[in-house]
Amino acid sequence: MNINDKRNSLVRHPSKRYRRRAISEIRNIAIHHSATTSGSAEAFARYHVNSLDWPGIAYHYVVNKDGSIDLCHDPEVVSYHVGNSNGRALGICMVGDFRTQTLERAQRNATLKLVRKLLNDFNLSVEDVWGHIEFPGYAWKPCPSISMEQFRASLREGRAIPTSSPIVIPSQPTNRTILSQGDRGDDVRAIQQRLNNLGFEPGPIDGIFGPLTVDAVQRFQRSARIVVDGVVGPETRRALDNFNASGEQIEHGAPSDEPDAREEQFSGETRRMLRLMQPMMRGQDVAEVQEKVGALIDGIYGPGTENRVMEFQRRNNLAVDGIVGPITWRALDRLAGNQPTYERLLSVQSPMLRGEDVKHVQRALNVQVDGIYGPNTERAVRDFQRRSGIRIDGIVGQQTWNRLF
Ligand SMILES: [Zn+2]
Known part of the structure; x- marks a missing residue:
C-alpha cells in the first residue's frame, strides 16, 4: 500500500487542537466521499481550517483516485466528520463525488485494502464499517453515495470487485x-x-x-x-x-460534522451501534435490545427488530432512525425496570459500598457492573465529572446522580 504521511504537512488551526482518545475507543470506520469531483488532502485541510475554522482536516485518511493514500491524523485524534459519533469513529475520505462519478477500481481497491488493515489493527469487524449516511443523524446526507452493502461484501470476500x-x-x-x-x-x-x-x-x-x-x-x-x-x-x-x-452540491465536511451538546451522551458509550444491514448483525447485544423493545428474541437485527426500535424511538421522542446508537442505548437502559433512586453519597470507603445504586451508576458509566464502589468506578466518575464540567471529586452526590440520570 502506498501511504504518504501528511500528518505534519497539512494546514492546521493556529490555536485549536482536536482532542485525543485511547485506541480502544475506536469502534467504527466511517467511509466518506469528498462530494467534490477532484481534490486532495491539502485542499480539504484548507477548507476545514480556513472556512470551517476547525482544528485540522476532518479525515484520518484520504484515498486519491489513483489509489494513493494520504495519512492525515494519528488514529487517536478525534477529528470532525460524523458529528457526535466522532469519538468512536475513524474517517476515510475517497476523493470524488459519487453521486455523479463512478468509484473506479484503483481507488476502490486501495480503500478496501486500507480498511482491511485498519480492521485488523483495531480489532474491528466488517459490520463496524459504516458509510457517513449510516451514522445516527445523517440519513439525509448522500455520503459516500456508494452501496455500503456491496462495499462490506467486498471487504468480507477479501478480493477486488469484478470488472x-x-x-x-x-x-x-x-x-x-x-x-x-x-x-x-x-x-x-x-x-x-x-x-x-x-x-x-x-x-x-x-x-x-x-x-x-x-x-x-x-x-x-x-x-x-x-x-x-x-x-x-x-x-x-x-x-x-x-x-x-x-442541482445543489452539498460541500463536504459541513459544520454539522462537529459534535453538539449531546456529545456527552455519546462519549463513553462502549457498546456497538446496531442497525439493519446485510448480512444482519447478530449477538447478545441484539437480543438485549429485542427483549427491551418487545421484538422476537433471536439475536438477529432484522426488519422486525428495526420496526420495534423505531416505535420505541417514536414513543420516547428520540430521532426515529432505527439505529441503536448511544442515545437509544441510554433510553433502553432506563427501561431496566425498578430504577434505583438517589439514596446516599457514593464514594470509595472501607469496606467498599455495595448495592443496586452502585450498579446503576456503573451501568451508566460503562464500567464493570459488580455493584461495588471501588477505584475503577471512582475513576469513571471523575472522568464523567470532568466531561460534564461539574466538581471533580469522584463522589456521586445528588448533583452527579442527576447529571448521570
Ligand atoms: Zn461524509
Whole structure:
C-alpha cells in the first residue's frame, strides 16, 4: 500500500487542537466521499481550517483516485466528520463525488485494502464499517453515495470487485416500460445517453444494461432521492426527464460534522451501534435490545427488530432512525425496570459500598457492573465529572446522580 504521511504537512488551526482518545475507543470506520469531483488532502485541510475554522482536516485518511493514500491524523485524534459519533469513529475520505462519478477500481481497491488493515489493527469487524449516511443523524446526507452493502461484501470476500462485462453490440429496438440488468436495445441506449448527459457516466453507450449502467442508475436514483434499485421503471423515467443536473452540491465536511451538546451522551458509550444491514448483525447485544423493545428474541437485527426500535424511538421522542446508537442505548437502559433512586453519597470507603445504586451508576458509566464502589468506578466518575464540567471529586452526590440520570 502506498501511504504518504501528511500528518505534519497539512494546514492546521493556529490555536485549536482536536482532542485525543485511547485506541480502544475506536469502534467504527466511517467511509466518506469528498462530494467534490477532484481534490486532495491539502485542499480539504484548507477548507476545514480556513472556512470551517476547525482544528485540522476532518479525515484520518484520504484515498486519491489513483489509489494513493494520504495519512492525515494519528488514529487517536478525534477529528470532525460524523458529528457526535466522532469519538468512536475513524474517517476515510475517497476523493470524488459519487453521486455523479463512478468509484473506479484503483481507488476502490486501495480503500478496501486500507480498511482491511485498519480492521485488523483495531480489532474491528466488517459490520463496524459504516458509510457517513449510516451514522445516527445523517440519513439525509448522500455520503459516500456508494452501496455500503456491496462495499462490506467486498471487504468480507477479501478480493477486488469484478470488472465490467465484455462489450457486444446489440440491436434490438424495443420500448419496454421497465429496464433492468441484462436488457439490451436502443431503449437501453437512450437511457445511457440521458444518464451520460446528466453527468452520471454510465460507461460506453452500448445499449447493454450491464453493471456500469446499474451503477449509474443507482447513483442517479440516490441523487434524485427516489428508490435506489438500479432498475429503470416509470418513477426513474420521470425523474430522468425532470432532473436538474445543476442541482445543489452539498460541500463536504459541513459544520454539522462537529459534535453538539449531546456529545456527552455519546462519549463513553462502549457498546456497538446496531442497525439493519446485510448480512444482519447478530449477538447478545441484539437480543438485549429485542427483549427491551418487545421484538422476537433471536439475536438477529432484522426488519422486525428495526420496526420495534423505531416505535420505541417514536414513543420516547428520540430521532426515529432505527439505529441503536448511544442515545437509544441510554433510553433502553432506563427501561431496566425498578430504577434505583438517589439514596446516599457514593464514594470509595472501607469496606467498599455495595448495592443496586452502585450498579446503576456503573451501568451508566460503562464500567464493570459488580455493584461495588471501588477505584475503577471512582475513576469513571471523575472522568464523567470532568466531561460534564461539574466538581471533580469522584463522589456521586445528588448533583452527579442527576447529571448521570
Ligand atoms: Zn461524509
